[in-house]
Amino acid sequence: MNAGLVERLTEIEAQAALLGRGERSEYLKRSAQDLGVSLATLYRKLESVSVKPSRKRRSDAGKTELKLEEAKLISAVLVEAMRRNGKRLMSVKQAVEMLRANGKIEAARIDEETGEVSPLSENTITRALREYKLHPDQLLQPDPVSRMKSEHPNHCWQIDPSLCVLYYLPRHGKDTGLRVMKEEEFYKNKPKNVVKIEQDRVWRYTGTDHASGTIVARYYFGGETSANLCDFFIFMMQAKEDVHKDPIRGVPRMVMLDPGSANTSSAFKTLCKSLDVHVQINKPGNPRAKGQVEKANDIVETSFESGLRFTEVHDIDQLNALAERWMRYYNGTQIHSRHGMTRYQAWNKIKPEQLILPPPAEYCRELAISAPKEAKVSADLEIRFGGRFYSVKAIQGILVGQKVLVAKNPWEENGARAATFDADGRETWVAVPEVVFDDMGFRADSAVIGEEYKAPGNTAAQQHAKELDKMAMGAETLEQAAANRKGKAVPFGGSIDPFKHQEDTLATRNTLYLERGGQQMEYNRMEVAEQMLSKVEIAKLLKPRIEAEGGDWKQAVALITKHYPDGVAASQLEAVFDKLKTAGRLKLHKTG
Structure with missing residues (x-):
């Protein structure tokens, strides 16, 4: 209502308030005729401009007797x-x-x-x-949320796989077209029926660019797998057939997904790590974190899949071709309520430095299965990776024998990158050049024998070793240090007493130990068994001596057998010999 009408209605309401019941009704009828409206319309308009007294608040409002x-x-x-x-x-x-x-x-x-x-x-x-x-x-009301924004297109992508419950492709029989999944045949509470067509069910992978709202959809067989996720992510990054009509492409800074097994697989993480893409796995039960792609799934279902009931789709390739045409139409024509542009118009505002073009699709697939590996630095300051040699001379602080993490370089075919750490301890990846060999197998940058000499640069360890050598020898140069060492100079000029700490420790502690009582060990009580000589051993030992003395050996044997049948202790051997010399006819006489 305009200001004039409002003013006239206010006058009518004020005048009617002064009249009685019958007069008031007649007055309002005449006023309605003057305004050219019905009486009911007049009452409605008066209701909209009338000022009603506010209801008086109860004196006990806001109070309760419940503890x-x-x-x-x-x-x-x-x-x-x-x-x-x-x-x-x-x-x-x-x-x-x-x-x-x-x-x-x-x-x-x-x-x-x-x-x-x-x-x-x-x-x-x-x-x-x-x-x-x-x-x-x-x-039970949802928690308050904080709105998040992206700085530019390709800053953040969101991906969400979803089972397409309407359509499946029979792999057997004459029928090869996509059809509506009949609820009575594949009811969700009949697991056997679901398992029967598990590999034939169509899964929809939907991705969105958070800044522009661009929607990408693609269909796959085989379920929610790591291979399908990697293929869809690579498809989103690659340039489409006509970039003038379908411009979205490039490597995002980050990608958000739900914590599914395929989303957290090593293949997808390896692919993203190789491309320097941060993977943000949302917490379970937090659908608002990727509400944009959830809404995109709904848009695809209602705007695209609803039309599939009225056409015949023969295979998955035809389905994806229809989906790509729909993406060009929807992203290129429908206005987004947030930024007031079509999604492709908004995406196309990306700046050249923000558009990072990915490697070819096949190379991206290789990156997904090429996990970083450890490589040992050789004496040539080189590492071996994938059957090739790469130089790490340019990496600051590199050491011979050190193990470094190395992976394929996504921006250079047959290239490699090595992991290093900056001053804050953050992992960074630097490209390392491949070592080139000539036809004879020599490194192309090697010094020519007899003509030149290329001294390798000092590593950090080598540089430290030289500094320590001069310090120990008290020298200003390496030559002076070598001369001092050759002259048997004492390290550090003899200023370090190697045993000073022992003397100081004993002096400062001054430890006294209380004498402890002990128990004397029993000694000299060990019994040593003396060797016993048999009669045969006695004979062997004494025969040469008896015969040398001119004695009768046969008589000696008879006496040994008679008197020492059990043998004799080794210490008694001389006594036996003396006895045999003086026994009867055995009495020994020296022959002249």
Whole structure:
């Protein structure tokens, strides 16, 4: 209504308020005729401009007789009795009755004059729960969220795979077209039927560019797999057939996904790591984190898949061709409510330095299965990776024998990158050049023998070793250090006493030990068994001596057998010999 009409209606309302019931009705009828509207329309217009007195607030508004502790207990019982989907199974009345019966709450009003106690009504308790912000309807509201933005197109992509429940492709029989999945045949609660067509079900992979809202959709067989995810991600990055109509391409800075097994697979993470793409795995149960791609799934279902009922699709390639045509149409014509442009117009605002073009698709697939590996630095300051040699001389702080992490270089065919760490300890990857060999197998940059000499640059360890050598020898140059060392100079000029710490320690501690009693060891009690000589051994030892003395050996043998049948101790051998010399006819006489 314009200002003039409002002013006229205000005058009519003021005049009507001064008239009685019958006069007021007649006045309003005439006023309606003057304005050219019906009486009902006049009443409606007067209602819109009238100023009504505000309702007086109750004096006890905001106050409740239900104690806070009791309200919390009632609320906790109501929430615990809910299903996971939020359906309430217990009423407030039932919860209060149960808690009262168990003596957990009173939920009562006390009359201050009479002292009479009366239970609070269900409405009063419900109103109190809302006053305390403890009503289940309030508790189950979604948490406040923080809006997130992307700095530019390709800053962040979101990807979400979803089972296309409407269509499947039979692999057997004459029918090879995509058809509506009949609910009575493939009902979700019949696992055998689901398993039967598991590999024939069509999965839709949907991706969005967070800044522009561009939607990319592609269909796959085989379920939610790492191979399908990698293929879809590579498809999003690659230039399409006509970039003037379908411009989205390039490597994103980051990609967001749900924590599915395929999303967290090593192949996908390896691909993203090789391309310097940060993978953001959202927390379970947080659908708002990637609400854009969830909405994109709904758009694809309603705007594209709904039309598939009216056409015949023969294979997955034809389905993807139709999807690509729909993407060009939808992204190129439909206005996005946030930025007021088509999605492709918004994406096309990307700057050259923000558009990182990916390697070819086949090379990207190689990156997905080429995990970084450790390589040992040789004496030539080289590493071997993938059957090729790469120089790491330019890496600061590299050491011979050090192990470095090396991977394929996504921006250079047959190239490699090595992992290093910056001053803050963050991992960074630097390209390392391939070592080139000539026809004879020599390194192309090697010095020519007899003509030149190329001294390799000092590593950090070598440089430190030279500094320490001069320090130990008290020299200014390496030559002086070598001369001092040759002259048997004492390191550090003899200023370091190698045993000083022992003397200082003993002097400062001055430790005294209490004498301890001990127990004397028994000694000289070991019994050593003396060797016993048999009669044969006696004969062997004495025969040369007896014969040398001119004695009768046969008679000696008879005496040994008679007197020493059990042998004799080795210490008694001389006594035996003396006895044989003086025994009867055996008496030995020296022959002249």
